[in-house]
Each structure stands twice: as structure tokens, then as C-alpha cells.
Amino acid sequence: MWSWDFAISILPQLLQAMIVTIEATIVGFVIAALLGLLWTLCKRSPFTPLRIAVNAFVEFIKSTPLLVQLYFIFFVFPAFGVSLSPFLAGVLGLGLHYSTYLTEVFRTGIDAIPKGQWEAGSALNFSRVKIWTQIIMPQAIPPIIPMLGNYFIVMFKETPLLSAISLVEMVQTAQMIGSASFRYVEAFTDVGIIFLVLSYPASLIVGVINKRIKQRFGQSI
Amino acid sequence: MVSNIAIFNSLLKGLAVTLQVLGYSVILALGLSFIFGFLSLSKWKIAKIASHLYIEIFRGTSLLVQLFWLYFSLPILGIQLPAMLVGVLGLGLNYGAYGAVVVKTSIQAVPKGQFEASVALNMSPFRRMRSVILPQAFVIMLPTFSNLTIELLKGTSLVSLVTLSDLTFQAMALRSATMETVKIFTILLILYFIVAYPITLAFRWLEKKLSVGRG
Numbered sequence: 001m002w003s004w005d006f007a008i009s010i011l012p013q014l015l016q017a018m019i020v021t022i023e024a025t026i027v028g029f030v031i032a033a034l035l036g037l038l039w040t041l042c043k044r045s046p047f048t049p050l051r052i053a054v055n056a057f058v059e060f061i062k063s064t065p066l067l068v069q070l071y072f073i074f075f076v077f078p079a080f081g082v083s084l085s086p087f088l089a090g091v092l093g094l095g096l097h098y099s100t101y102l103t104e105v106f107r108t109g110i111d112a113i114p115k116g117q118w119e120a121g122s123a124l125n126f127s128r129v130k131i132w133t134q135i136i137m138p139q140a141i142p143p144i145i146p147m148l149g150n151y152f153i154v155m156f157k158e159t160p161l162l163s164a165i166s167l168v169e170m171v172q173t174a175q176m177i178g179s180a181s182f183r184y185v186e187a188f189t190d191v192g193i194i195f196l197v198l199s200y201p202a203s204l205i206v207g208v209i210n211k212r213i214k215q216r217f218g219q220s221i
Numbered sequence: 222m223v224s225n226i227a228i229f230n231s232l233l234k235g236l237a238v239t240l241q242v243l244g245y246s247v248i249l250a251l252g253l254s255f256i257f258g259f260l261s262l263s264k265w266k267i268a269k270i271a272s273h274l275y276i277e278i279f280r281g282t283s284l285l286v287q288l289f290w291l292y293f294s295l296p297i298l299g300i301q302l303p304a305m306l307v308g309v310l311g312l313g314l315n316y317g318a319y320g321a322v323v324v325k326t327s328i329q330a331v332p333k334g335q336f337e338a339s340v341a342l343n344m345s346p347f348r349r350m351r352s353v354i355l356p357q358a359f360v361i362m363l364p365t366f367s368n369l370t371i372e373l374l375k376g377t378s379l380v381s382l383v384t385l386s387d388l389t390f391q392a393m394a395l396r397s398a399t400m401e402t403v404k405i406f407t408i409l410l411i412l413y414f415i416v417a418y419p420i421t422l423a424f425r426w427l428e429k430k431l432s433v434g435r436g
Contacts, residue, residue: 001298063371063417064410065378068389072406075396079403160285164382171285175293184293192282192290200281 007186010177014190017173018198024091024169025156031095032155033148036102040110043103062100067161069093074165090162098155105147109140143217146210153202157195170194228395228405235391236412242305242377242387243416246312247370253317258324272321279318285379287311292383308380308387316373323369327361328354360431367424371417378413388412 042054061069070093077084084092113136121131163172174191178184261272279287288311295302302310331354339349381390392409396402 060410060414063375063421064413065375065389067375067378067381068392068406068409068413071389071393072410075402076406157281157283160283161379163285171283171289175289178293182297184289185297188286188290188294192286195283195286196278196281200277203281 002185003183006181006183007190010187010190013177014170014173014187014194017168017170018194020087020167021156021159021169024087024094024159024162024167025152027091028094028098028155028159029152031091032098032102032151035095035099037106039099039103040106043107044110058100058103061097066093066097066158067164069097070161070165086162086165086167089165090159090167094155094158094162098151098158101151101154102148105144105151106140108147109144110136112143113139143213146206146213149206149209150203153199153206156202157199225404228399228401228408231391231395232388232405232408232412235386235388236416238386238390239374239377239388240416242308242312242380242385243374245309246316246373246377249309249313250316250320250369250373253313254320254324257317257321258328261321261325262328276318276321279315280322284311284315284376285382287315288379288383304380304383304385307383308377308385311383312373312376312380316369316376319369319372320366323362323365324358327358327365330361331357357435360428360435363424363428363431367421367428370420370424374413374417374420 039054039058042050045051070090073084073093074086074089077089117135117139118131121135126134159169160171162169163175166172168176170191174184174187177187181187257272257275260268261276263269288307291302291307291311292304335353335357336349339353344353377387378389381387381393384390386394388409392405395405399405
């Protein structure tokens, strides 16, 4: 049944596709981080309607499936004249979905900053922008790096969904190999192993970083 | 042009399947969570290794890969499962692995003095677990279980890719039949939210109720 020769012979093709998977994860994560930060800032705005709108939007995106959101971006946006490639639609959907998780992460980081830091910033006559970029963010980000790392791994494992909007990443490639040769066992087992080989060590690394950061900041979030 | 009622009717049919998959896989995932959560805390080394393997394999490979493996690969090995079973099995096994970690860490989070006190009171291990440790651990588990249930609900949309006619599958079928893309997908998103929100509220209510008097 299981053919080692075949399982090994398709590896180069799958590893090629793995590059697309990793690219999608990285671009998606950057979008998620930027949007997540934007939501966090909006939620702190003194303008109540903005706060309510962003809260509702974040709750809605978080409660509905990523797959459906991907379909929405890929199939509905063209009706409004915005046609995106599978890759762009994919990273946009992935980034938007996980921005609603990352906004929580940023919030915990920012909430952990003592009030005195804000006051010191104002007392020194720092501008609003300077307080954020020079005082708050440099302290808020390091403690949340492990959490960001965990979400990076989660997003990596969600990229197979992008195959549903025809992005040729690992799962789509495995499916094409499977339907051409009818050797689905080797194709999907290979993909599973590649995911495991990448994500398990990555989660161990995040664990180590977490320990170091706890030692350095004396707290766990 | 298909009437709105026709669109709505077929989406509701899909919703019934989605809820069914959700119900069965929540039960399976919950069972697996407790089984492997307890195994990972046992003194028996083989049980620990088995649960560690289960957790890392099912968390480390992607849910969609697991579903495709069950759906496309198993039949070649001679085991043909119906789509419904594939969906429930895939979702249950995947989220069971996440749940097992929650059960394990929640039990570990109960203060050590509680274990010691119940040993000092000469309680049997079973009684200790049932009347002292679990009631406290359960309160700790709830918020994470709430999130996992929502994740599982969202995960059910993946069963449409293994040809189970759930909500998402029905929407895709309607899309190719009617081309009313905007309307269909907007209703689809709203329907998922309508299912998810009461679940969140129910968990919040349960949390409040169970933490009364626990400070």
C-alpha cells in the first residue's frame, strides 16, 4: 500500500509548495499585526461610536469561520469591482481574521504598562505619538512576543484553508498529486509530517522564549 | 432569479447539518479532552507518552490536513467512512487535543493544598477528584472551553470541503446555481454569528453561576 519511493519522490514538489505556505503565513501575520494594533488603538479612542463599531466588528469577525470570510473576499469583492488573486485574498482574509485575536494580545501588553509611564511621558512634554513610539510600545511588545509567536504558529496551521480559494500551497499540491496518481495516502501523510516537523519545534522555541522573557520581566501574561 | 425564501430554505437545511456536526463533535472532543487530560497526569509512563503523542500529532498537523487524510487517504487503506463520520471524527480528534491540554493545566492550577487537605481527610482518589479537585478545575476550564467551542463551530465549515452538505456547502452550491453571491455570503456570515453568539453568552452565564461564592 504505502510506497516509500513515491512518498520521497513527491517531497521536492511539496517542499516547493511549502514556500508559498510560509510566504502566506508571514504576509498574513504582518497584516494581522498591523490591523490588530489598529483595532487596539481604536478601542482606546475617546470617541465612543468608534469604540462600539470596532468592538462589534472584531466580535463578528472572531465568531464567523475564516473559510467563509475567505470565500467572501474572493467571491463577493469582485461584485464591487475588487478582484484579488488567490494569494492576496488569502493573506487578507487570514490577516483580518487573526487581527481580531492579536488585538487582545496587544491590549494585554499595553494594559500591563504602569500608569506612571504615561504620566511621566506627559510630564516630560512628550507628544502623543512620541509617548506611544518611545515609551509605551518598547515596553509593551517584548512581554507579548511568546503570545505573538503562538499565533504565528496557529496561522501557519490555518493556511491550508487558502487551498479552498485555489491557492496552490501544500494541501492543494497534495490534492493534485493525489488525483493524478491516486496515491492520497503518501501525499497527505507527507503534508501532515511537514506541518508537524515545522510547527512542533517552533512551539518548543516559543516555549524557550517564554521562559527567558518571564525571567527578564518577572511576570507572565 | 431564485426567491429569497428558496435561498433561505436551503441554507437552513445546511444549518441543521452544521448543528448536528457541532453537537456530535463537541461530545467527542469533550470526552477525548478528559481522557487524555487525565492520562497525561497519570503516574503511568506509557499513558503519559500516549497522551503526549496524541496531543502533539493532532495539534501539530492542520485540521484540514487531518480531514483530507480521513476522507481521501483512509479509503485507499481500505476504510471508507461516510462524510458525516469523517467530519465528526476529524473535528473531535483535533479539538480534543486542544481540550486535553486545557484539562491538564486546569487540574494542575488547583492549589496544592487542596490535594493535601483531601489526602489528610482520608478521601479516596476518586472522591478527591470528584468532590474537591474537579469542581475547582472546572471553573478554570470554562473560559477556554468557551473559546474552543466557538473555534470548533468555525471549524465545522471545513467539513464542506469533504462534501458534507453543511451551511457553507449549501452556500457554495447556491452560489453556483444562482450567482447571488453578495446576498448568500452575507446571510451565511450572519447565520454563523447567530449560532456563535448564544454559545458565548451561555458560557458567560455558566461561568458567573459556577464562580458564585468562590471569590
